[in-house]
Amino acid sequence: MDWMGLKDEHKLLRQDMKRFAETELSSVVLEMDKKGEPLTSAMKKIGEIGGLGILISEEFGGAGMDFLSLIVTVEELAKISPSFALSVAIHNFFGEAILSYGSTEFKKEYLFSLSTGKMIGGMAVDTMNHPIPSNGCEERLVVNGTFSDIFGFSVKIDEKEQFVVKKKGEELKEETEMMGMRSSGISSFKLDENAMSEDKRFNIDSANDFYSRMRLLLASVACGICQASLENAISYSKERHQFDRLIASFGMVRTMLADMASRAYASRIVVYQASSVNNVLDREIASVFTTESSLYVTDKGVQIYGGYGYIKDYPLEMFFRDAKVLEVFAGSADYRKVLIGKSLTS
Amino acid sequence: MKFAEFTDRHKAFRDEVRGFAKKELLDESTQIDRKGEFPWHIINKIKERGWLGVPFPEKYGGLGLDATSYIILVEEIARVCASTAIMIAAHVSLACQPIYANGTEEQKEKYLVPLSRGEKIGSFGLTEPNAGSDAGGTETTAKLIGDKWLINGTKRFITNGHVADVIVFTASQDREKKTHGISAFIVEKGTKGFEAGKEEDKMGLRGSITSELHFEDCELPKENLLGKEYEGFKVFMETLDGGRISIGVLALGIAQGALDYGIEYAREYSLNGKPLYKYQWVQKIIADAATEIMAARHLIYHAANLKDRGEKRVTEEGAMAKLYASEVSTRVCSKIQSILGKDGLTKKYPLERFLRDTKLMEIGEGTSEIQRLVISRQIFGR
Amino acid sequence: MNIAVCIKRVPETAEAAVNIDSSEKHIIPDQLVFDINEADNYALEEALLLREKTEGDITLFTVGSKESDEVIKMGLAKGATRGVRITPENLDNLDAYAVAKLLAEQVKEGNFDLILTGCISSDVGNSQVGVTLAELLGIPHATLVIKMGIEDGFATVQRELEGGLLEELKIKLPALFTIQTGINEPRYASILGIKRAAQKELRVIENITAEGMKAEVVKMYYPPVGKMAEILEGGVEEVSGKLCEILKGKGLL
Numbered sequence: 001m002d003w004m005g006l007k008d009e010h011k012l013l014r015q016d017m018k019r020f021a022e023t024e025l026s027s028v029v030l031e032m033d034k035k036g037e038p039l040t041s042a043m044k045k046i047g048e049i050g051g052l053g054i055l056i057s058e059e060f061g062g063a064g065m066d067f068l069s070l071i072v073t074v075e076e077l078a079k080i081s082p083s084f085a086l087s088v089a090i091h092n093f094f095g096e097a098i099l100s101y102g103s104t105e106f107k108k109e110y111l112f113s114l115s116t117g118k119m120i121g122g123m124a125v126d127t128m129n130h131p132i133p134s135n136g137c138e139e140r141l142v143v144n145g146t147f148s149d150i151f152g153f154s155v156k157i158d159e160k161e162q163f164v165v166k167k168k169g170e171e172l173k174e175e176t177e178m179m180g181m182r183s184s185g186i187s188s189f190k191l192d193e194n195a196m197s198e199d200k201r202f203n204i205d206s207a208n209d210f211y212s213r214m215r216l217l218l219a220s221v222a223c224g225i226c227q228a229s230l231e232n233a234i235s236y237s238k239e240r241h242q243f244d245r246l247i248a249s250f251g252m253v254r255t256m257l258a259d260m261a262s263r264a265y266a267s268r269i270v271v272y273q274a275s276s277v278n279n280v281l282d283r284e285i286a287s288v289f290t291t292e293s294s295l296y297v298t299d300k301g302v303q304i305y306g307g308y309g310y311i312k313d314y315p316l317e318m319f320f321r322d323a324k325v326l327e328v329f330a331g332s333a334d335y336r337k338v339l340i341g342k343s344l345t346s
Numbered sequence: 347m348k349f350a351e352f353t354d355r356h357k358a359f360r361d362e363v364r365g366f367a368k369k370e371l372l373d374e375s376t377q378i379d380r381k382g383e384f385p386w387h388i389i390n391k392i393k394e395r396g397w398l399g400v401p402f403p404e405k406y407g408g409l410g411l412d413a414t415s416y417i418i419l420v421e422e423i424a425r426v427c428a429s430t431a432i433m434i435a436a437h438v439s440l441a442c443q444p445i446y447a448n449g450t451e452e453q454k455e456k457y458l459v460p461l462s463r464g465e466k467i468g469s470f471g472l473t474e475p476n477a478g479s480d481a482g483g484t485e486t487t488a489k490l491i492g493d494k495w496l497i498n499g500t501k502r503f504i505t506n507g508h509v510a511d512v513i514v515f516t517a518s519q520d521r522e523k524k525t526h527g528i529s530a531f532i533v534e535k536g537t538k539g540f541e542a543g544k545e546e547d548k549m550g551l552r553g554s555i556t557s558e559l560h561f562e563d564c565e566l567p568k569e570n571l572l573g574k575e576y577e578g579f580k581v582f583m584e585t586l587d588g589g590r591i592s593i594g595v596l597a598l599g600i601a602q603g604a605l606d607y608g609i610e611y612a613r614e615y616s617l618n619g620k621p622l623y624k625y626q627w628v629q630k631i632i633a634d635a636a637t638e639i640m641a642a643r644h645l646i647y648h649a650a651n652l653k654d655r656g657e658k659r660v661t662e663e664g665a666m667a668k669l670y671a672s673e674v675s676t677r678v679c680s681k682i683q684s685i686l687g688k689d690g691l692t693k694k695y696p697l698e699r700f701l702r703d704t705k706l707m708e709i710g711e712g713t714s715e716i717q718r719l720v721i722s723r724q725i726f727g728r
Numbered sequence: 729m730n731i732a733v734c735i736k737r738v739p740e741t742a743e744a745a746v747n748i749d750s751s752e753k754h755i756i757p758d759q760l761v762f763d764i765n766e767a768d769n770y771a772l773e774e775a776l777l778l779r780e781k782t783e784g785d786i787t788l789f790t791v792g793s794k795e796s797d798e799v800i801k802m803g804l805a806k807g808a809t810r811g812v813r814i815t816p817e818n819l820d821n822l823d824a825y826a827v828a829k830l831l832a833e834q835v836k837e838g839n840f841d842l843i844l845t846g847c848i849s850s851d852v853g854n855s856q857v858g859v860t861l862a863e864l865l866g867i868p869h870a871t872l873v874i875k876m877g878i879e880d881g882f883a884t885v886q887r888e889l890e891g892g893l894l895e896e897l898k899i900k901l902p903a904l905f906t907i908q909t910g911i912n913e914p915r916y917a918s919i920l921g922i923k924r925a926a927q928k929e930l931r932v933i934e935n936i937t938a939e940g941m942k943a944e945v946v947k948m949y950y951p952p953v954g955k956m957a958e959i960l961e962g963g964v965e966e967v968s969g970k971l972c973e974i975l976k977g978k979g980l981l
Contacts, residue, residue: 133616238745
């Protein structure tokens, strides 16, 4: 099922990225997930074809395409490597943040390097707060932290949302023990005085709008995971024989596939739709629904693979872990639902 | 229906195991997962306590306790370290139990005694690359040639695989006869033609060993047949009746461990300056988890109690317990992980390990879908 | 130098299950994924590489349904100048000759120095359209080209023959070459290229009827499942012994 609002350019992008992912990512993705290393050479390659400056306008060396174009790109890459897709998404979004909030001088200095991939940007994705010990210090998770040259995070200073940009320094610690998204170079830092020194700060006019777009990008990764898990489960069920029959012929497997497909289709449409209208609530609903769906779909996918879903020889095992990370990353889904409920009633 | 209640002896045993798990295992469990190595040092301590033979009579080297005690053991260990717990479960309910139930006196002397004492480690070879849910589709073959069995084939996803000294396994004497062509056998490590193969790189339970087993023209003495010829299907179906309760209680233990941790975390951590436990969304997760775990607990201990009473087979009750507890556990672990936020995503906190570990419980010893088939067959009489 | 490249949209059938419709003449496209024919993609890349060295236009031609626009547009995104899609009313009944004839009518007006096609299509696999087109245009051709260079109105091409033997030909332009897979490394479209593709010219030729078909599909079907496999059981030695006997019995050993 496809969304009616896709233009030719989105379809072409999807096809181009499909080929890119299958050629550049599929042979290395499982190995790099095990090692917890980023796919840096693929990052370089996608930079060469302009995949790192999708949202940046042509005057700064980017392609100046719409947000849906980035969504489609990320979704397609995520079908093979959710980690890589996340890295690409966050880099592009970092560029857009500079474009939207940065000073003219700052834009001139960084945007060309960012849009061509000469410089990699990272960003803290946990815009929604995470729990901390009472009296503890807040910590942030930065995607692309290990291999970026520059990174940003948002913080409230004097009741105003600010976007803080820093050159990468020693305060970033590599998170080597992440459950999933192990090739996204995730790092963390403590939000103390040190973190706030020697930086550039820009005001964010509409913080909710900004964050909801980032969360929708995470949802597009989840959306790719949904499609890929479904496709994998379908082909596996058409290959695997048990009781002298293909497992695809069993009613219980069929209902699982139907449940997976319903959520995968719905996720895609709700994400595309939300990326094309200017509505924060739509984006929040889309991103919570899709990240939860991806966990559901991968869980069922693992189930259809049985023992083979539990081992690292097949991608379902990785998809499951990656999906769980997405669901929690930008704030727990359950917490975000409370906020959605609040918006719906205010 | 009368629900099972713990006797004082059960309670004392539970407290003993719980104390052990807290003292010896709690700090180790993360390390066991990180290293992904079989925790010999822990197993040795468990063996010294006689816990590798909990439900077997003393004359066979066991502790002479009941099935409920064994289930208590697995739960308490699983609350802390599922890798260790599944090692025990595979050893006791999948290797010792079929020998105890089907073995000759000589076989019990020779195999069950050292297994119960923990001098040897046991394993159960049923699953094959092409025979997972459909164990009747066993492709490993056994041929009686003179007074020797000639075994050929491959087993896969075998818990304790290459650390096991004694392996109970199934092979087909006549593939045409499907389930009625299968017999059960015992093989010892070091037998010529038998070898443990590739070790699986798994999502979770990384301290437990899962390997392939290869038989290539492996010759076994005639007396290594377990039970009667062509009755292997019955041997493993009965073994799985009890095995399912073990997997169910493993899931229960993991879920309980997750809940315990979640409660503690919600008390001590705050979100936006407000303690987590004061949020209704957190309260809902905790309340649902506690309720579902309670329901699962009743199913599990009911099945164990029925087994102890020995009045009937526990096929249906075991399947229900496993089905429900394993699905509850995945749900509970995942939800509590969400309470922890990003702390739920790294090994510094145990929740992500709990989720990775518990996912197997919906797959191992019959997927949830197979459990549903087993239950519906009991209801409809096939 | 002006280059024409003939490309085709084909289903990816290597790993997919292909079903045949009730007419028994066509496959059911619903569940299949379509893309540019693999060899055509190499031909397109060869044209793009040549154009990087010499000035000129690349025009893409395809005979196919409206859906074929997607392979043309991808070609435009990669850098081709314009596209032409030919959709005759009797599209479903074409043979290789008719396709070549439709192409020839359009290509001959373009004054091309070089015409490239893939060496074979992965769906019907005739390898005929390229050579027939060359004949209809009255220009020389070379098939299965694995290397190509252009200088002073001549092309030097390498062809791979049986047994690893190579043949090098010098051919006067204009000429047509059918390109073997592996000759280069096809590029991805750049993101900016994709954005620009929408503004490029895509001419559609409709309301015509193809003529001159010489072959007709009577039926498409899977061969009946025969008892072709015999599974030998037993240990390694036993099985290999049995296998030897069977092979000897058939006079193969």
